Amino acid sequence: MKTMNILLSAFRALRRNKMRSFLTMLGIIIGVAAVIAMLAIGQGAEYSVKEQISQLGTNVLIVFPGSQQQGGLRMGAGTMTTLTEEDAIAIQKECPAVAFVSPGARSGGQVIAGNLNWSTSVEGTGADYLEIRKWAIEYGEFYSDQDVKAAAKVCVLGTTVAQTLFPESSPVGQNVRIRNVPCRVVGVLVRKGQNAMGQDQDDIVLAPYTTVLRRLSHFPYLRQILVSANTAASISAAQSQISELLRVRHKIAPFEPDDFTIRNQSDLAATATATTEILTILLASIASVSLLVGGIGIMNIMLVSVTERTREIGIRMSVGARGRDILTQFLIEALVLSLLGGAIGILLGVTGSTAISSLAKWPTIITAFSIVLSFGFSIAIGIFFGFYPARKAALLNPIDALRFE
C-alpha cells in the first residue's frame, strides 16, 4: 500500500534532480558497459582459440609405443619398439570408428639441394596425412598410396624448407638429397605458421613412411600412428577400439598394462581454453573495478544528497514519515539509479562490443551470463552503497533536520 507512495516519492525526488541523477548513474553505466564489453572480448577470444584448436583436428588420436623397461629402469614414453606397419594397417581395417590412419616415422638430417643445404626433420607419413592434419598442398601434389607402398623416393617440402633450398625457382620436380638419398620434390605445403609453442611448423620435409623406414632411418618400428576418428564425438569409441585391437595383436594378458599410449588433443584444447578463461576473468575483474568505483560514486552522491536534503527529510518526518519510510525512499532512489544505470550500461556495452567486432574485426560474444552478472552486480551495488546513506537519513532527528540550514 504505502510502498507505492514511497516509490512515487523516490521517483519524484530523482526527477527533481535530473542532472545529479544522471551523473550518479554515469559511474554505473560506464562500469556495466565495461564489464559487458570486456567479457564479450574475452569470450570472443576464447571462442576463436577453440575454433583454431578444432582446425588442428580435435578428432585426432596419436598412438605412441609404450615405455621400455630394462630391469627397474623405465625409459620414458615412446622408447618401446612395439608399433609396426602391420598394427597401422590393422587399425585402418578393423576399427570402424577410425577414418584415416597415417603411420609415422622420423629421420632428422641434412637436406641438400644444389649448393644449398638445411638441417630439418623428415617426417615419414602415410598418404592420408594431410586429411588427418587438415593440411593442404600449395604447389604440386602429395605422394600417393602407390608411392607409399613402393617406398618411392619422393618428398613434399614445408614452405620454410622450400624457400631456403629453392629461393628463386619452384622446387616441384627438382631433386633434393636427404641423407644422401636423392628424392624428387612432388609438392610444397601450404604455410601453417608457428604452433602454440612457437615452433615453425613449415620447417619440415614429408616423405612416405616406408621411404623413411627403409631408406633413411633403417629402423623397422613406427614412432607413432596418427589416427583420425570419423567425428569428434567418436573419439572415445575409436580410442577403445584401437586399444582393444592392439592388446590382442600384442598378446597382452588381461591384467598387464598396455605397451602403447593413445593420446588425443582434448587435453591441449582444455589447456588453451583454460588460458583464455583466465584472460576473460582478468578482463572482467579489471572492468569490475570500474563498476565498484561507480558504486562508490552512488554512495558519495547519496551521502551528499542526505546532507543537502536534510531539511526535506525533516519536512517528510514532520508530516508523518517514519524512519523506515525515509530509509526505503533513499534505498529505492539508489536502487533505481543503479538499475537504470545498469540497463543503460548493458545497452551501451552490447552496442560497444558489436562496434568493436565490426570495426576491429575482433570476435566478441555477449552471453546471457555476462548480462545477468553485471545487472545483478548493479543491483547489489545499489543496495550495498545505498544502505549507509539511507540509514543515515532515517536516523535523523526530525527537529534537527527541520532546523538544518
Add this chain to the structure above:
Amino acid sequence: MSGHPATSGATSDGTLIQIDHLAKIYLLGEVEVHALRGVTVRVERGEFVAIMGASGSGKSTFMNILGCLDKPTRGKYVLEEIDVSRLSRDELAAIRNRKIGFVFQGFNLLSRTSALENVELPLLYCSMSNKERRDRAVSALERVGLGDRAHHFPNQLSGGQQQRVAIARALVNDPSIILADEPTGNLDSRTSVEVMGIFQELNQHGITVILVTHEPDVAQFAKRHIVFRDGKIRADKINISPRAAAAVLEEMPVIDDNEEAA
C-alpha cells in the same frame, strides 16, 4: 470532509490536550539545560491559542513536544486520550501524520515540487487511493484560495502564497490541531494579516489552532494567550476581544499578491 474516528469521537468534556508537569532537560555536553520546568496546561477542542514568550523561554521546546517531534523528559502529554509521551518514534510519526498539521516560519516546502505535490506529501504516508489523494490535495488548496496555482513551483509563488500552500499541506490530513511556529515571521504586515485571517477562518470551522509567536500584534488574533518565561507558564489568559483579520485588512492599503510575485 471524511474525519478520522479519533477526531469525530470527541471526549465528553471537549479536552483535546492535557499536559501535566511537563519537563524537558537537554544535555549540552556536561551541562543540563532545563528548557521546560513543569508545565501544566489544558487545551479544549476548537480553541485558538497563541503561545508567547521571548527566545529561550521554552516556547519552541513546548511546541516541539506538542507537535510530537520531541519527547518530554518528565511529565505526561495526553492528546485525544492517547498518552503521547509514552509512544515510540514510529508511533509518534503516525500521530504527526494523522492528528497534527505543521505550519513553519520558513514555509518548509519542497523546492522544484509543485504546490499540489507539496500538499499531497502527508497523504503519501498513509493508505489512500491516488484519486482520493489528489482530490483532497486540490480541495485543501482551494480552501486556502490557491486552486489555480496547483502546478506552480514554490519559487513561482509569493511568500504569502507559499505559506498558504504550507497551510493547505497542514490541513490536508484533516488534523486535530494545526501547530503554527512563527507563521508570519517571514511575511510583510499585510500578508501576515491575510495568513492570520486564514487561521481565524479555519478556527471558526472548528479546527484547533496553536500558534507560537513573539509578536503581540499577531497574538491579538488569537482567543487565548499563554506566556512562557524561563521554562514555565507565566500567564494564561483569555483574549476577550480578539481582532478580526478581515476587518483589519479593510483598513490596510491594498497590495496585489500577483504584483508581488512578479
